Amino acid sequence: MTAHINPSILSADFANFESEFATITDADAVHVDVMDGHFVPNLTFGLPVVRRLIEISTLPIDVHLMIENVDTLAVGYADAGAASVTFHQEASKTPIELARALKGAGSKAAIAVKPGTGLNFVLDHLNEFDMVLVMTVEPGFGGQRFMPEMMDKVRTARAEIVRLGLDIRLQVDGGIDENTIEIASAAGADTFVAGSSIFSKSDRNQQIRTLREVANRNFGN
Ligand code: DX5
Numbered sequence: 001m002t003a004h005i006n007p008s009i010l011s012a013d014f015a016n017f018e019s020e021f022a023t024i025t026d027a028d029a030v031h032v033d034v035m036d037g038h039f040v041p042n043l044t045f046g047l048p049v050v051r052r053l054i055e056i057s058t059l060p061i062d063v064h065l066m067i068e069n070v071d072t073l074a075v076g077y078a079d080a081g082a083a084s085v086t087f088h089q090e091a092s093k094t095p096i097e098l099a100r101a102l103k104g105a106g107s108k109a110a111i112a113v114k115p116g117t118g119l120n121f122v123l124d125h126l127n128e129f130d131m132v133l134v135m136t137v138e139p140g141f142g143g144q145r146f147m148p149e150m151m152d153k154v155r156t157a158r159a160e161i162v163r164l165g166l167d168i169r170l171q172v173d174g175g176i177d178e179n180t181i182e183i184a185s186a187a188g189a190d191t192f193v194a195g196s197s198i199f200s201k202s203d204r205n206q207q208i209r210t211l212r213e214v215a216n217r218n219f220g221n
Pocket residue numbers: 008009010011031033064137138139140141142143144173174175176193194195196197
């Protein structure tokens with residue numbers, strides 16, 4: 001396992017994405033938070049902007065959809081060339097069909113659960129997904145406090161991935177910094193979204209390398 005570090009551009013300068021991307025070249029992917037002001041109480045941008053982000057990025061784009069109507073809207077992001085598209089279980093009426101459609105459109109398919117949502121559905125259908133995202137804050141805003149109580153879900157998901165021998169990633173998102181990444185990697189997460197703890201630094205690539213090193217050292221401990 002090599003930890004993946006995906007900076008969230010929710011904490012970047014929205015008027016200068018091109019120059020912001022140049023400061024995070026050591027990342028594994030760029031995490032792009034799409035919010036609609038309904039599924040979460042915050043609004044960012046939609047498909048036209050993400051399409052341009054995909055065009056200007058040299059790194060894969062990891063789209064995190066915090067929107068309603070994913071069953072109709074999500075495939076557009078896969079068609080646009082997103083490397084992975086994550087939708088929330090809470091927003092989808094037909095998650096299995098949606099995961100298959102995303103993969104059919106050439107992207108990886110990921111399912112996310114909010115802090116209040118259990119893992120039963122995800123565990124019952126793990127083989128349908130390329131990645132599972134366990135939210136470690138209530139989705140909607142950057143800069144919130146990491147919820148260590150979510151580590152039970154991370155440990156449970158990791159145990160099931162190992163038991164089934166699946167080649168899928170286990171992502172955490174929210175409040176990840178050089179301290180909390182130790183806790184999340186020890187619990188079994190292998191893919192880490194970090195917004196404020198990367199973009200607040202003057203040397204963001206150094207912070208990305210530090211986070212990856214801490215995660216690799218603590219994975220599964
Ligand atoms: C929150 C978003 C996150 C957010 C993380 O709903 O999904 O990706 O940008 O920000 P930090 O790392 O600052 O908690």
